[in-house]
Amino acid sequence: MKNLSKLRLSYALCAASLALIAASPALSQESVRIGYVVSKTGANAGGATTSTIPNYELWVHEINEAGGIQVGDQKLKIEVVEYDDRSSSEEAVRAVERLATQDKVDFILTPWGTGNNLAVGPIFDKYGYPQIAGTSVTDRAPDLAKRWPNSYWLLGTGGSYAEGFVDLLVKLREEGKIGDEVAMASIADGFGIELSTAGRTALQENGFKLVYDQTYPLGTQDLAPIVNEVKALNPDVFIAFSYPPDTLGLTDQARVLGFNPKIFYTGVATAFPLYKDRFKDAANGVVSLGGIDPNDEKVKAYIAKHKEVTGKEPDRWASFMTYAGLQALQQSIEQSGTLDKEKVSEVLRTGTFDTVLGNISFDNENRQVPNIFTVGQWQDGEFVGLVPTDKEGSGELVFPKPEWPAAQ
């Protein structure tokens, strides 16, 4: 009997605490309530603090500074409800439930990362919230878009990145600039394996020879053995589908050991400002996922504003997708003139939005942004988008990669 009364008591306590938090939303809407759940702590925090949280803060700041979002005939400021999922799927699921049913927020921004976006997908779907994922790379994106008709996958599939890069290699080989030999290392995680699987297929179909093809586990601290071994094989192209700590570690080791292939490709975090700050001139010529058009006015303005508001530059990949997603959400609210999720979603599905990625529309089967930069390269302090080559503002590959500058 004791347990039951305990349980009741705790529910009561909990309800009371929730009532305290939820006391503010008035019935006559005075603000837009936006909720989000991100990994402020735990294994995902590094990624979330780079690509997700600053953009959410920037977006809210910009809108509120401008007096709010135009909803119909009134301007509504944004009120934020945020939770930390502590890098756990279960926590993310529970917190999104909370946002939807307790806090009753108007819209929910997505968590960081593939795993958590998939975990919360059913709940966004159940309560009819649009799920605009800016940090989720998954080959199943088209399936997911079908399964959850209100979900958007701005970062695309792993395959698109790997194939974009292999296309670039094919062209280089046709020009006689590189040979057949490619070395590939990847992180043994969903991201690394999806990309390396797609990359392996594309490379083999195009007659490339994988002289090195290994994975390494999450949390690998010593990357010297990999770089040493690859260096001994002396391939023209080195690809690492890596995560931030190993991206930096691999670059570091390559520089120290003097391994300088004609194409040096590393994974997540290459497009982070951290990479540029850390390696300075040595970053020049390094190729990775993502990229931007540095001459685009909107891009320039976004970078400047991001730096002004959050104190640091955005990364040159997922930050852009994340921010574009926010802009699309804002514009679909404004265009529909309501906070009704149904109506906003309708606009989101069919409309065209003016974003930092240019004019984008999700009016396609996969609900992805077509034609984003999948391959970029550091060129004199800017991470320039290269592929697709026919995309407006795409840069020219600097080839071969310049020598590593002497270490300090």
Add this chain to the structure above:
Amino acid sequence: MSTLLQVSGVTKRFGGLTAVREASFVVKAGEILGLLGPNGSGKTTMMNLISGNLRPDAGGIAFENTEIAGRRPHLIARDGVARTFQLVRVVGEMNARENVMAGLAFRKSPLWGSAAEDEADRLLERVGLAGRAQTPAADMTYIDQKRLELARALGLKPRLLLLDEWLAGLNQTELEGGVSLIRSLGEDGVTVIMVEHVMAAIRSLCGRCVVMNAGAIIAEGSTGDVMADPAVVSAYLGDEHA
């Protein structure tokens, strides 16, 4: 009298130290055997070897003509060998009755439930702890814990009981009670091996004695003969002089 336990050529080494060296002796059914020797002579090690707490490096131990050397202790205990410990071991957070029930619940013919409780209370009474069933073992005096330990050992319905300095630390009255308790066990047909330093108790209880020194058996025979053995005397005296 038939042989209950036969120890033949048992050796036990700890690293470079040989604690028991090729020891052989016989315990007859129904007798109370004294196991004597100066401190560090290997008596407790011998007890541990018989009870299965230690595994001999060589030699054999036959209990009722079955080899038990190296068997795991719970099997030996179920076969009917019970023991007490030199440094008393009771389960402190359990009460006295539960401690005795520990001896009843896992023997060959286990008792459980109210039957076990009744039997436990009877054994507590037998060792002089009547009415203390609810007392947590940790709250008992050292002497009472020893009594409790004996009650637990008796719970196993042992045919061979190993008492490791069970009488040590008792005052004169307690000693007399203890001696008559052990004697009554013998009368019930329990065979006893007792490691003991209290000579008066040995003289009054043990018909035969085995004496160890430095891991080896130096004498075996009737208590009177053994006590007079010059080797035994010098072992004790030598020990005292050292």
Add this chain to the structure above:
Amino acid sequence: MLTNAILSGLTMGGMYALVAMGLTLQYGVSRIMNLAYGEFVIAASFVAFLLFTSGGLSPLVSLLIIVPAGFAVSYLVYGILLTPLVRRARSREALEADSILSTFGLLFIVQGLMLVFFGGNYTSYSYFNTPVQILGTTIAANRLVVLGFAVLFGAACYFFLMRTRTGVALRAVAVDPIAAGLVAVDVRWAAALAFALGGAIAVTGGVLVSMFLTFNANIGVVFTMKALIVVIMGGVGNVAGALAAGIILGLVESFVATFVDPGLTIAVTYAVFLAVLLVRPGGLFGTAK
């Protein structure tokens, strides 16, 4: 390739060993299973990073500030937070459970403070990252420095424990706190000293690894666990054991990565650890109890 693997293994192993030595002192002597250990390592990394980027202070120089600070902070942590637990603990198991719980709280506090001050971002800087030629292979200078420090600290600790009066007292407490108390060793003082020394070694490790590893506020637990494994493998409280176990693990990792499959490095690390424990339940150099 062989020399590469050996060198790489030695330097990583040196790092593991260095970090583990502090924990083996803390756990072996003070009996505190410090789950917040890795947090102290990373906190030192952040401070070194801060001093380097904003003050231009070389990490090797900043050791002179950070190590005494680490010692002092650990001493205070033991004195203020852990002493009450030691006092009330009735048995070793009770202290173990209490120290697991309280240092778990401490872990959160230190991590929370780092998040507040430094955010959850990845942090990385470059110092002393120059190639050095040894035995025909190349290696980063900062990693050699770590190896050097590991050997130096190992030797210093060994000397301290074996040859000085204080060291003997600490060892006595590690073996049997009650008996040590009987022979007039101030057990509480020894425990506090060992805990503080362990903390000083932890921050040394933190400063040194910050030169070549990317870290963030959430990564501390990785170091705690790696260190625990090395400590257990080497035998609790055994400094020389920790040194040897750390280097063995480093070598195993680099050999597996070079000659077998980099995907199996961590798996093999744990497999070796588990195998050692199964064969020698008290660790490589410990005595089973």
Add this chain to the structure above:
Amino acid sequence: MKNSPAFVIGAGAILFAALAFVPFYVDGYGLALAIGIASYTILATAWALFSGPTRYISLATVAFFGVGAYTVAVLGEVLPWPLVMLVAAINGMLLALVVGLSTLRLAGIYFVIFTFGLTELIKQLVTWYEVKITRTVGRYVFLDIDQQTIYWQLLALAAILFLVGYLIGRSRLGFALRIIGGDETVARHVGIDTTHAKVALFVLSALFMTLTGAIMAPRWTYIDPAIAFNPQVSFQAVIMALLGGVQRLWGPVLGVIPMTLLFEYLNANFPNYFILILGIVFMLIVYLLPQGVAGAVSSLRAWSRRDGKSVEEAR
């Protein structure tokens, strides 16, 4: 009368029957919270079932939990649900059997870290297998099992766990474990096959952990080794159980409920200082409630009666 088995089991049955109605009275979040509490109640109670009496602190909780979750990830779309659960149960018990037989001779901290290392090893091997053999890390679990059903499954599992725990507590096996926890040498010398008893309980406790993982898996859609074998789960279960008190069957739940609610409260009100405040609260609890919540409850009861029967009562 109050302690008679019929009364206790009857009261428990009524309690669990009442809890089965929770989904009809709460919203999605309330249900999510109930699921969280139910899952950790099972994990912490199952953990304490073995670790309470034996005092082995195991960090392998998530190894079993993860095996359950992974079984669902692999077989969830292939086999009918009851069969998936059966396979998960078998996997978990086999693993526990191997682990139990090989490790239970380790003592103290060696056992703690061994179990942690074992979990990591399993995680690494699963990853390696997926990378090398199936060429995909991360599996999608699209099962149409709604949240109520997950809750009811957890509740049923919890009910079984409490029933089993209660019966064990009254059985010779439970008694044997208390003796082992008190003094293993004594246990061996009164005829207890300590290895048997420990392994039996370890396997039983692992069974419940495995099934919890299997039931929870469909909640996340996506499972990779890092999610399934997240060591945080092990730590959290241990902490909650220790906080609640492990000497009584109902102890852990007294740690689970307040801790879960505390997590939620802090996360809602101080999302940016969550960890920091949690740490402070945590230390305060350790200092102020040395015997765990259950210990505090018991001593409060004992104190309020002062009739010397508290010792009996504490059982």
